[in-house]
Amino acid sequence: MASVTSLTASVDQRLATALQAALPDAGSADPLLRRSDRADFQANGILALAKKAKANPRELAGQVVDALPADDVIQDVEVSGPGFLNITVTDRAITANLAARAADDEGRLGVPRAEHPGTTVIDYAQPNVAKEMHVGHLRSAVIGDAVVQILEFTGESVVRRHHIGDWGTQFGMLIQHLIEHPHELDHGEGDARDGQTAMSNLDRLYKAARAQFDADEEFKTRARRRVVDLQAGDPETRARWQKFVDESKLYFYSVFDKLDMEIHDEDVVGESGYNDMLDETCRLLEESGVAVRSEGALCVFFDDVKGPDGQPVPLIVRKSDGGYGYAATDLSAIRDRVFRLKANTLLYVVDARQSLHFRMVFETARRAGWLNDDVKAQQLAFGTVLGKDGKPFKTRAGATVRLEDLLDEAVERASAVVREKARDLTEEEIAERGTQVGIGAVKYADLSTSASRDYKFDLDQMVSLHGDTSVYLQYAYARIQSILRRAGEARPVAHPELELAEAERALGLHVDAFAETVAEAAAEYAPHKLASYLYQLASLYTTFYEKCHVLNADTKAQKENRLFLCDITAKTLHQGVALLGIRTPERL
Structure with a gap:
């Protein structure tokens, strides 16, 4: 249609x-x-x-x-x-337009696909190999996933990229320790192969390797040499490194599964994925004059980037010892995404603290001709997750909050809210709804705030039935489903000939704005604009529900038309919330 x-x-x-x-x-x-x-x-x-x-x-x-x-x-x-x-x-125009949206046989509610879709590569959800995911990893994953869903819905071809597989000094340390203690990550027959066990093993090994690295200068030297071996492709070193990656992915995937996000192996491309391109990237930059040698390192300089001493701060592409920094990998990734994947847009959902690095990388790529008017790169810089005190979110002991602990607590709080309201739900259904409500609450709290702003992580507010929360949206949807079930023989039917009450008009006009909101959220990579629209939609539905009798309407036609308004609102809520990566239970 x-x-x-x-x-x-x-x-x-x-x-x-x-x-x-x-x-x-x-x-x-x-x-x-x-x-x-x-x-x-x-x-x-x-x-x-x-x-x-x-x-x-x-x-x-x-x-x-x-x-x-x-x-x-x-x-x-x-x-x-x-x-x-x-x-x-006219009232007729409002109802007729909504009827046309409801009749969309593709279920898109009349939302158009982009006239000229392109290919967007989006880099998001970037946990660190051999380290636990913490609250700082939440925003990249949640914002990136929502942007992917919104762009794909508008017809854009989206390539996901997850930067998992760094190799730096810490990997030389870990690999060298594993070589010298080869059975540290072994699994016995029947041993659990779950994410948490994998993370416990990695954490234990990391602490042991760090203690040896800090205490033993000779080990420290061996570890640093091992990084060079890793980048040079030494088979034994690469095999040990791959063991860390595989063990880490077991854990990462279990956390992403809790977040109700899909991560696929083919989308996981870390530094290792661009290793064979690094030398050529440096050669191209040097031959074109974009990069110059300075004190043995290959650098790119910028007039407007200076340190506290007023001296230029360069982007170091290759270090004086021949090792490659993050810049070489990021520039190689741009070449791969532009020339092999034929991307029109490169998006990086990365902490705002990395803004200077990406500004320098993008400018370098522009000077080299890899980015131009036809191919753009943009960082979707996000702010910090704060505690109720307005400071970066930490545990009472001052440690970084584990992401799994945070998600588990959200589900526990949400399950209590669901249980309190539940009338005809089994314990199994309460647990399922509690998970959907809890994870939805965490995601929505993030997505309802502009990505560039910090936001306070307040679980009490997140799982509240009142105010701008996903729970409010989910209960609005479940309430509509309850009304539709109780309607019996009466069906939702649009009646354009009927006059509309003020609350009906307000609701209908807002539902009709769904397509424009999705287009705006896609064009600006702004999930918070869709979240704001959905909260207003649920609020307008609440007003409509309070002021307009549905099941006890004055006439059959009015009842059918109001059931139709309920139904099109529910479909819009369901689709909009899904684009944010949140589920809408049929009963709550």
Whole structure:
């Protein structure tokens, strides 16, 4: 089915045509249409156009009104102030548009696919090999997954990338320790192969290796040599390194599974994936003059990047000892994503503290010609997770909070809320709903805040039935499902001929804005805009539910139409919340 033209787009198109008729020399004039509290819409573009044409704005507004077509979309237009237009659409247009969305046989609610989709590579969910995931890993995973879902829904071809597989000094330390203690990661027959056991083994080995590294200078030297062997592709070193990666992935995947996220092996590409490209990347940068040698290292300099002493701070692509830094890997990854994967857009969901590094890497790639007007790279920099005290989230002892502990507590709190409200749910169903509500609460708290801002992690607020929480959205959806079940023989049927109550109009107009909201969230990589839309949708539904009798409506047609409004709202909530990676239980 073709996409449905929203009421905003329909009104905008009619106004643009009327403006063209009133001011033929204005070209394609923008009416500057927006939603309004005074009417359904307000057009603010006439004042600027009148000034340009040296015309009286109120007279021009009147001419535009006269030129509007007489049809079933616009009911009334009022000229106010210096040429503003307050526009009210017909009840028929609202219901008819929603009916067209409901009739979408693809289940997309009339949301169009992008006219010119491209290929986006998105780098997100980047835990550290051989280390436990902590609260700092939460945002990259949650924001990245939501952006992936939203972009794919709009028709974009998305390639996921998870930077798992670093190798640096710590890996030389770990591998050397494992070579000297070869049975540290062995598994006996019948030993558990779950994520938590894998992490316990890695943690034990890491502590032992760190103690040896700090206490033994000769071991420290051997460990550093082992990093060079790793980058050079020494078979024994690579085999030991792969053992760490495989053990870590067992653990990572178990945590991502708790987060209700899918991570696939083919999408996991760390530093090792670009190792064979590093030398060529350096050669290309040096031959083109983008990088120069400085004190034995290969560097890129920037006029606007200086240290506290006023001296230039370069991006070091290759160190003076011949080793490669993160910059060489990141630049090689850009080459791979642009030339092999044919990406138009590169997104990096990475902590804001890495902003300078990425700014330098992107500028280097632009100078080299790998990024240009046709291929863009952007960091989706995210802020810090804070505790209730407004400081970086830590345990009472001051340690970093383990991500698994945090997720388990969220599920426990949510299960208590579900149990308190549950009427006909079994213990198994309470546990299932508790997981969906708890994980949804954690994700939504993150996604309802602009990614660039810090946010406070407050589980009590997150699992609240009141306020801007995923639980509020989930209960709104479950309430609608309950009404639809209790409707008996009555079915949701749209009746465009009916007049709508104020609460029905407000709800219907907001549902109709779903497609535009999804498009905006996709274009700006802004899941928080979709979250805000969904919270307002649930709030408008609550008002509708309180003010408009559904099952006890005055007539059969009104009952069917209100059931239809319930149904299209539920479908919109379900689809929108799914794009944020959150589930909507049918019963709560």
